[in-house]
Amino acid sequence: MNKFRCLALISATALTLMACNPASDAKPAATIAAPLSATAATPAVTNNSSGKIVVYQAFTRLFGNSNTTNQRFGTAAENGVGKFNDINDAALVALKGMGVSHLWLTGVPHHGLVADYSAFGISADDPDVIKGRAGSPYAVKDYYSVNPDLAVDPAKRLDEFKALITRAHQHGIKVIIDIVPNHVARHYESLGKPTDVRDFGADDNTTLEYSKHNNFYYVPGQAFELPDIPAEFTPLGAEAHPLKDGKFAEMPAKWTGNGARAAKPDFNDWYETVKINYGVKPDGSYDFERLPADYANKNHAAHAAFWQGKELPDSWLKFRDITKFWLEMGVDGFRFDMAEMVPVEFWSFLNSSIKLQSPDALLLAEVYQPQLYRDYVQLGKMDYLYDKVGFYDSLKLLMQGKGTSSEVLAKHAEVADIDQHMLKFLENHDEQRIASPEFAGAAEKGKPAMVVSTLVGKAPTLLYFGQEVGEAGALDAGFGKPSRTSIFDYVGVPAHQGWLNGGKYDGGGLTAEQASLRAFYQQLLKFSSEASALKGEFVSLHPLNLTSPGYSEQQLSFARFDDKQQLLVVSNFAEKPVSFNLQLPADLIKTWQLSAAPVVFTDLFSQHQQSTNPAKQHRLTIELPALGSVVLQRQ
Structure with a gap:
């Protein structure tokens, strides 16, 4: 379902995180490390073109799906599912013609899902802890493999993904994927891990609520209980499944992904995931050395050197190895989910490691608390953050006739010193579609906003697939509700399918209005990718x-x-x-x-x-x- 964000001030002494939207994959207020004072920005990713970076977000499961059945909670066979192979040369040529420099493929790491892949040696996931039939891409089950749904031959799923990376590179497009450091699927089990890698939690002392090298937090002596899940959000309904019994075996219970500590989380919590421990004690204190404030002015090599020889929590090392694995495969960067829920020191460690391995890797993060922006850029060494709270929010109000241009420009001025790090967007998988009644009610209202969003700053522009043809996100696919395109279910994306046109990616199924809108986006974004003034x-x-x-x-x-x-x-x-x-x-x-x-x-x-x-x-x-x-x- 949709994600709402409760944005609140950080508490430096607590880890408890509050979810805020019923039946949602809600973004809570994070309670993490206290901000560190910082003043100097770090260099952003180098762009080989004369203009700006353009990032295109394609929800991989949906992007190449031509099926128009759209049955609520439909299976992949009923509703269709996009594959890596569907992102073909025609798609990549069209994206390059729009000025796209980076393709963000959402939902690549293998996450929990209902479908049966036991024939390929993959253990079954319990549908009681899966949101939707297709599952949340942010409940990763195996960080060393890819979602088998996305492969024509699941046995060769990694090969098919590698082939897509190669195709993209041949067209001059770089590929980034999601990494979700804050939480993993309740049932984490890696088949693809190297022989020297241990699964998350495999070596934990489960008798303790907290230990520095435990990967999870525990509720000792209590078994996990499922939340009370409304029947309308149960994807299988009356359909039989060997694991569907209203239970999930977990003893002792682990803290839930959004930080909820009860053995029985609430339905509003991220109950399908478990929280990763980064050496932050339950009282909010830190079990690692704090990063000195003057490291805001130091480069990646200095950050990497700072952590050398220090005893670091095991989870830090696990995620370093995970990103190394994907970089070696050819991935060109990462979008980090809910980065603010993980201590900034970890990002100093991880991102300096990534940059030493791949200096041009693009590192994009979700941070929704403006008072943390500079810390996560300067101390955490992020290249880019969402410019959501502030610029996007004020621009949305202006589009709705509720705000003013002065307010938009005031929010832009508030981050002028880190402007080159503040990525602009109007849609992504978390946000309402512009054309939905809940947002603006018409795709045309996005045109002036897209001009402003694209040209006002130095940082990259993000375009979500379907936005350029006015997708309204009107379908009730199951767990996801209308106004956003579902990230939990198998579904077609109607307006986008007009451009997809059975894999031709030529817009043959678009209306005249949709084709005109796409031509506008193409002209604007291509111009932005070439306009040197936008770096000035x-x-x-x-x-x-x-x-x-x-x-x-x-x-x-x-x-x-x-x-x-x-x-x-x-x-x-x-x-x-x-x-x-x-x-x-x-x-x-x-x-x-x-x-x-x-x-x-x-x-x-x-x-x-x-x-x-x-x-x-x-x-x-x-x-x-x-x-x-x-x-x-x-x-």
């Missing part, structure tokens, strides 16, 4: 233009520039046309050396050219349709 300076034009007749808080304007390129960006969030004279600040006129002669600008979208009026401080007449934008490049 930012100047807001908004405060000055609020005094211009016709301009209001429903318009947003700014300039981007470097020594090679000068851009003016103006977007209209109003559902009616607007016309006004765009004013340029005196400092910008001076910096751009605008003289007494008119200056010609060309719009990215229409190719229409217009000149400034030097007699009126180089003002430009701007006429925007409802939800329209101009991206004006100086000639």
